[in-house]
Amino acid sequence: MSELNQPAKEQESFRQAMGWLHTWGGLVASWALFTIFLTGTIGVFDEDITHWMKPEVTAVSDFDPAAMTEQQRVAAIKKAQAYLQAHASDSHFWRIGLPTETDPGIRVSWRDQQNAAQDTLLSLKTGEPMPVVENRETEGGHHFVHMHYEFHAGMAGIWFVGFFTMIMLVALISGIIIHKRIFKDFFTFRQNKGQRSWLDGHNASAVLTLPFQLMIAYTGLVIFLSIYMPAGVLANYSNPQQFFAELLDEPMHRPETGVHADVVDLSVLFQRAEVMMGKPGRFMSVEHPGDSSAVTKVFGWFDEKDYYGQLLRDEIGNVQFDATNGDVMNLNPPGEYDKGTPMAVQRVMRIMHFANFGGYSVRWLYFIMGMAGALMMATGAILFLVKRRQKSLNEFGAQTARVYRVIEVLNIAAISGLAVACIGYFWLNRLIPFDIADRAAWEIKGFFYLWLLMLVHSACRPATKAWLEQWSLFTLLALLLPVMNLITTGHWLVSYWQTGDWVSVGFELTVLVFGLMSLGLVLFLRRKLTATERYSQPAKPSEAIS
Amino acid sequence: MSVAMMMSVALCYAAMSGLSLAMPRHLMDVTDRRLTATQVRVLRWTASLVLILAYLPMWQVWGAGTGFVVWVSVLSVTSIVLVLLLSYGPKWAVRVAFLMMLSASFLWLMQ
Amino acid sequence: MQLPYPIRIISLVLAATIGGYFLTSAVIIFLSAIVPMDKPDAIVASSLFSYAIYTAAVIWIFVVRDSKRAWLGMLIPTLMFGGAGLLISRMAS
Numbered sequence: 001m002s003e004l005n006q007p008a009k010e011q012e013s014f015r016q017a018m019g020w021l022h023t024w025g026g027l028v029a030s031w032a033l034f035t036i037f038l039t040g041t042i043g044v045f046d047e048d049i050t051h052w053m054k055p056e057v058t059a060v061s062d063f064d065p066a067a068m069t070e071q072q073r074v075a076a077i078k079k080a081q082a083y084l085q086a087h088a089s090d091s092h093f094w095r096i097g098l099p100t101e102t103d104p105g106i107r108v109s110w111r112d113q114q115n116a117a118q119d120t121l122l123s124l125k126t127g128e129p130m131p132v133v134e135n136r137e138t139e140g141g142h143h144f145v146h147m148h149y150e151f152h153a154g155m156a157g158i159w160f161v162g163f164f165t166m167i168m169l170v171a172l173i174s175g176i177i178i179h180k181r182i183f184k185d186f187f188t189f190r191q192n193k194g195q196r197s198w199l200d201g202h203n204a205s206a207v208l209t210l211p212f213q214l215m216i217a218y219t220g221l222v223i224f225l226s227i228y229m230p231a232g233v234l235a236n237y238s239n240p241q242q243f244f245a246e247l248l249d250e251p252m253h254r255p256e257t258g259v260h261a262d263v264v265d266l267s268v269l270f271q272r273a274e275v276m277m278g279k280p281g282r283f284m285s286v287e288h289p290g291d292s293s294a295v296t297k298v299f300g301w302f303d304e305k306d307y308y309g310q311l312l313r314d315e316i317g318n319v320q321f322d323a324t325n326g327d328v329m330n331l332n333p334p335g336e337y338d339k340g341t342p343m344a345v346q347r348v349m350r351i352m353h354f355a356n357f358g359g360y361s362v363r364w365l366y367f368i369m370g371m372a373g374a375l376m377m378a379t380g381a382i383l384f385l386v387k388r389r390q391k392s393l394n395e396f397g398a399q400t401a402r403v404y405r406v407i408e409v410l411n412i413a414a415i416s417g418l419a420v421a422c423i424g425y426f427w428l429n430r431l432i433p434f435d436i437a438d439r440a441a442w443e444i445k446g447f448f449y450l451w452l453l454m455l456v457h458s459a460c461r462p463a464t465k466a467w468l469e470q471w472s473l474f475t476l477l478a479l480l481l482p483v484m485n486l487i488t489t490g491h492w493l494v495s496y497w498q499t500g501d502w503v504s505v506g507f508e509l510t511v512l513v514f515g516l517m518s519l520g521l522v523l524f525l526r527r528k529l530t531a532t533e534r535y536s537q538p539a540k541p542s543e544a545i546s
Numbered sequence: 547m548s549v550a551m552m553m554s555v556a557l558c559y560a561a562m563s564g565l566s567l568a569m570p571r572h573l574m575d576v577t578d579r580r581l582t583a584t585q586v587r588v589l590r591w592t593a594s595l596v597l598i599l600a601y602l603p604m605w606q607v608w609g610a611g612t613g614f615v616v617w618v619s620v621l622s623v624t625s626i627v628l629v630l631l632l633s634y635g636p637k638w639a640v641r642v643a644f645l646m647m648l649s650a651s652f653l654w655l656m657q
Numbered sequence: 658m659q660l661p662y663p664i665r666i667i668s669l670v671l672a673a674t675i676g677g678y679f680l681t682s683a684v685i686i687f688l689s690a691i692v693p694m695d696k697p698d699a700i701v702a703s704s705l706f707s708y709a710i711y712t713a714a715v716i717w718i719f720v721v722r723d724s725k726r727a728w729l730g731m732l733i734p735t736l737m738f739g740g741a742g743l744l745i746s747r748m749a750s
Contacts, residue, residue, distance in 0.1 A: 014720060021719040163674075169712045174719075187566040187625070189633040208625045211618050221708045229707040231682030232689040232700035236746055247697035309608045311615070342694070342701035349705075358608065358616060361551055365619040372626060 015178055022174035023384065027407070029167035030381040031414035034374055036148055036161055038418055041370030043144035044355050044363050045507075050102050050140025052507040053429045055489045057104060057135060065099045066303070070271070072124070073098055073280060077267040079127030080106045084289070085263075088112070092256075094286040095119075096266070102140075105130050137439040138429055143447070144422075149220075152444065155227075161220075162228050168217045175206060182207060195386050202379035205372045212369040213376070219353035222346055247343060251320065251329050254293040261292040261324040269326055273298035273319035277334055282316075286323055294323035300334050304356060311348045311357055312337055381411045409458045416470035417454030419518075423477040423511070424450040430488040464532065468525040471518050478515030482508045549653055550603035554617065556650040557600035559624040563643035564593030566632060575636035597621075668724040676731030677714040681707050683739030690745035 042049070051057075068076075080096040088094065088110040097107035106127075109119035120129045139146070150157030176182070186207060189200045206213065221228060230240070237243045245252040263286065274281050280301040288294045300317035307313050317334030321327060337344055351357050355366040385408055387393075396403045428446040432439055458466040485508070486492035493512075496504040566572045568589045573581065581589065600620070604613035631639035688703035689696075718727040 017719050017722055018716075021716075166708065166711060166715075169708060170715050173712055173716055184569070187562075187569070187572055187629050187632055189629050191633050204626075204629050208629065209622045212622055218708055222705060225701070225704050225707075229682070229685060229704045232685045232704050235686040235743060236689060236696055236700060236750075243697055243700065246695075247701065309612050311612050340695065340698040340701070342698045342705065345705060346701060352615065357612065361548075362616060362619070365616070365623055368623050368626065369619060372622075 037374040040148035046141030097283040205376040219349040259292040296323040412458035413455035421451035556646040561597035672727040687738040687742035
């Protein structure tokens with residue numbers, strides 16, 4: 001008899017083990033992953049958000065960057081170099097970006113002595129930094145992208161994100177393994193049934209978008225392949241720079257020599273590059289300006305419309321020069337991809353992650369699936385506690401209730417708290433004065449302070465009240481955003497519609513839709529709150545597992 | 547949204563709703579009628595065929611590879627809409643399915 | 658399900674995160690050495706599989722759930738694949 005039982009028992013304990021792994025791995029990673037997903041999903045529309053966050057730019061410019069003449073582009077490079085020579089002569093890296101639609105000036109960036117990135121926008125006419133009233137300093141939608149892959153924490157942030165994304169892969173696979181009726185339950189969502197509903201919601205958001213979830217996690221990790229998995233390179237090359245040179249078929253990176261050498265006239269090299277590539281240039285970089293190892297690269301023009309539908313993009317083209325004497329070091333002509341297949345695979349995976357290969361249709365599809373992914377994590381984290389409120393599983397002995405309370409506080413702060421911080425970021429964009437130094441950094445600091453405030457709030461309030469209050473705040477901030485915009489800038493949804501600024505219309509409408517959804521959530525939570533109050537004593541904040 | 551995208555969305559939704567109604571638990575929410583085993587099989591096969599058809603406009607507009615990626619995405623998103631309708635308004639789920647089939651035929655004839 | 662000893666869990670988690678990472682690296686080194694492509698291409702091709710290998714290793718560790726087997730299961734293949742890979746690439750160059 002025991003032999004007959006054995007296979008069943010083994011299968012059962014295999015399932016239990018995968019269940020344990022999914023539950024605990026999933027929970028521990030849920031807060032970081034929810035953040036990564038929410039900010040990444042919002043970041044799909046980073047350019048559009050930046051457009052809304054820079055109302056002066058849209059008002060001022062009728063400027064079409066593609067219509068610039070060669071003379072104008074060359075003149076822009078000259079002005080940029082003059083500025084950089086004057087203000088960043090001892091920097092290790094320069095970048096000059098020609099005007100784009102959201103940046104109607106010359107974007108010059110450099111790394112200062114502390115290796116921090118600095119940048120400013122120069123006026124095309126004067127070559128001097130544009131006055132702040134014409135160009136509100138903001139990181140715009142790119143803030144969400146930076147949050148998404150590095151939490152604004154540089155290399156440490158990139159590793160942090162990579163670590164939790166690996167846990168996501170494990171959670172996805174273990175989740176598939178333990179999901180007994182994956183096909184039978186495919187379309188199942190039973191509402192109003194408590195724990196059952198939370199599980200259905202978690203399963204539905206996960207399974208219906210499963211190909212996307214697996215793809216987005218894996219491709220995200222592949223983007224930073226050379227950072228996360230350097231073993232192959234390190235085992236075969238004593239100098240990793242040689243690996244990149246061989247892979248990309250380019251000259252090797254030259255280390256600094258310490259010997260001074262002037263940078264030649266970049267505009268001449270820029271012109272020469274345009275001739276060699278047969279197309280206009282878009283931006284150029286200078287490595288080690290002022291050193292005898294200085295190298296400059298001119299990159300060819302590109303437009304998203306050129307890549308519509310392409311998962312493997314044509315090369316944009318670039319030319320590399322010795323910046324001390326103008327010698328050509330390398331030409332990568334624009335045209336069809338011509339390097340090896342493995343790197344093509346990596347590039348395809350990269351494009352698949354970025355959602356910019358198919359215009360707005362693909363962006364919206366990714367936005368919806370990304371939100372579903374965020375929902376998958378949120379419902380998972382909430383389900384963990386819903387189940388244990390029915391009956392504590394006592395995983396931590398005497399400390400269990402306290403651990404559950406900590407998890408509860410983190411859930412509220414990570415989910416509704418983050419939502420409040422995100423909408424608050426847009427409010428800060430309109431409320432922070434123009435002339436504050438490091439204005440862009442203050443918007444981001446405000447985002448983090450708001451989030452921290454929500455964490456403190458959720459630690460001090462009983463759970464259901466905390467959820468209700470934070471979602472109420474989100475609802476208020478979201479629904480009032482267009483009005484606040486009207487008061488602070490004179491523009492809003494209606495005026496955007498009238499002037500045909502569809503990007504801003506889309507932004508405000510989306511915010512309103514989320515505001516209405518959270519209003520529904522607030523009404524739901526209020527009903528739940530009054531129901532609980534009617535039938536039981538209000539719990540003290542410290543032991544509220546209500 | 548281009549015509550091809552609209553057609554694919556319509557066909558994907560219709561196909562997925564067909565597949566869902568082939569399951570007794572979802573059919574129950576919509577109607578008291580029961581389907582015979584043969585009817586279920588026919589429904590499944592038809593829905594699967596419509597699913598494949600939904601890929602064709604994607605192939606035409608985006609190419610085979612990108613078209614596949616977009617097709618899978620459309621499947622996911624239409625399934626989400628379907629699941630919400632099945633839960634909050636099952637009869638509407640079916641009405642929308644018929645509407646989608648009509649729209650898709652209309653769009654195809656208009657080409 | 659409760660695993661009885663916190664130490665056991667910490668050991669498994671460490672075997673998964675650290676041991677799994679080294680195992681994955683070793684397999685990449687091995688694959689890069691034997692895949693018949695130009696060196697940089699071979700390295701990229703092998704590395705693309707890394708996250709799948711890592712995930713499989715972590716899942717395996719929590720299937721066996723035994724601390725000793727988990728660590729041995731990470732260390733022995735790491736030494737084998739890593740050693741063989743380094744040897745082959747030294748010989749080839």
